[in-house]
Amino acid sequence: DQQVKQNSPSLSVQEGRISILNCDYTNSMFDYFLWYKKYPAEGPTFLISISSIKDKNEDGRFTVFLNKSAKHLSLHIVPSQPGDSAVYFCAASLGMDSNYQLIWGAGTKLIIKP
Amino acid sequence: DGGITQSPKYLFRKEGQNVTLSCEQNLNHDAMYWYRQDPGQGLRLIYYSQIVNDFQKGDIAEGYSVSREKKESFPLTVTSAQKNPTAFYLCASSLAYNEQFFGPGTRLTVL
Numbered sequence: 001d002q003q004v005k006q007n008s009p010s011l012s013v014q015e016g017r018i019s020i021l022n023c024d025y026t027n028s029m030f031d032y033f034l035w036y037k038k039y040p041a042e043g044p045t046f047l048i049s050i051s052s053i054k055d056k057n058e059d060g061r062f063t064v065f066l067n068k069s070a071k072h073l074s075l076h077i078v079p080s081q082p083g084d085s086a087v088y089f090c091a092a093s094l095g096m097d098s099n100y101q102l103i104w105g106a107g108t109k110l111i112i113k114p
Numbered sequence: 115d116g117g118i119t120q121s122p123k124y125l126f127r128k129e130g131q132n133v134t135l136s137c138e139q140n141l142n143h144d145a146m147y148w149y150r151q152d153p154g155q156g157l158r159l160i161y162y163s164q165i166v167n168d169f170q171k172g173d174i175a176e177g178y179s180v181s182r183e184k185k186e187s188f189p190l191t192v193t194s195a196q197k198n199p200t201a202f203y204l205c206a207s208s209l210a211y212n213e214q215f216f217g218p219g220t221r222l223t224v225l
Contacts, residue, residue: 009154034213043118043204043216044157089156100145101172102214104156 003027004092006105014113019077021108023090026071030092034102035064035075038087047088048075077110085112117141118217120205125222127192127199135190135220137205146188147206147214150174157204163188192222200224 005024013019023033031052036044050057050064050073057064063076077084090105118139127133139146145164149157159172163182177196182188188207192199202221206214 004156006156041202041219041221043120043206043219046213046215049213100208101159101162102157104158106154106156 002106003030004090004103004105006088006090006108008108009106010109010111012111012113013080015082016079019075019080019084019110019112021075021077021088021090021110023073023075023105024071025073025092027092027094027103028068028071029094030103031095032093033064033066033073034091034093035062036089036091037084038089038107044089080110080112082112082114085110118205118207118215120203120217120220122220123218125220127222127224129224130194132191132193133222135192135203135205135222137188137190137217138186139188139205139207139215139217140186141207141215142185143207143209143215144185145208146182147208148172148178148180148188148190149204149206151202151204151219160190160203 003026034049035047037047038044048059048062048064050066055066066073087107087109089107091102121136147162148160158174160178161180163169179191204219205217208214
């Protein structure tokens with residue numbers, strides 16, 4: 001069963017507007033969440049993370065929101081730029097109990113239109 | 115200049131042959147990981163290692179083997195027992211907690 005779900009395989013956004021990528025999870029024991037960005041034929045690069053004790057974390061154009069009651073997190077990119085076109089993965093961790101393994105979503109392909 | 119290197123970038127293999135993918139890191143990270151990515155799917159964990167000379171199976175370890183003789187190196191062998199080995203393979207490393215850093219990946223194609 002998929003513990004981390006990214007239900008939108010793709011998302012198209014106009015340059016300069018806000019991009020919102022969503023991620024849902026089923027395991028309430030996850031204590032840390034991460035977003036990664038991946039270009040084709042390259043390894044993922046870390047973008048931003050959030051601990052389960054917080055509900056928001058911001059880093060420049062990127063903000064991650066966590067709603068624990070809904071088991072939902074989202075990544076906001078403002079403003080969207082052409083270089084943001086990539087596949088975005090959401091990942092979650094159970095911490096020490098799982099040897100810090102990450103559980104990954106299937107990814108959302110973000111396309112920024114000029 | 116710290117980072118993770120994977121070689122080769124592209125690898126072709128005949129059916130029935132074993133092949134070894136290299137992964138080296140100079141970040142002084144304790145933990146290392148191997149993932150497989152197939153089109154339209156997320157990353158699936160093959161093996162991981164928290165310390166030298168110790169490793170554990172991930173979700174899809176069948177048909178793969180690893181070794182961790184040095185902290186810097188975590189090679190993955192794709193054996194002939196792996197029924198569908200054509201995929202993009204990613205190596206990662208991390209300190210004890212959470213954030214993983216990835217190499218550029220190796221695309222393996224079985225002919």
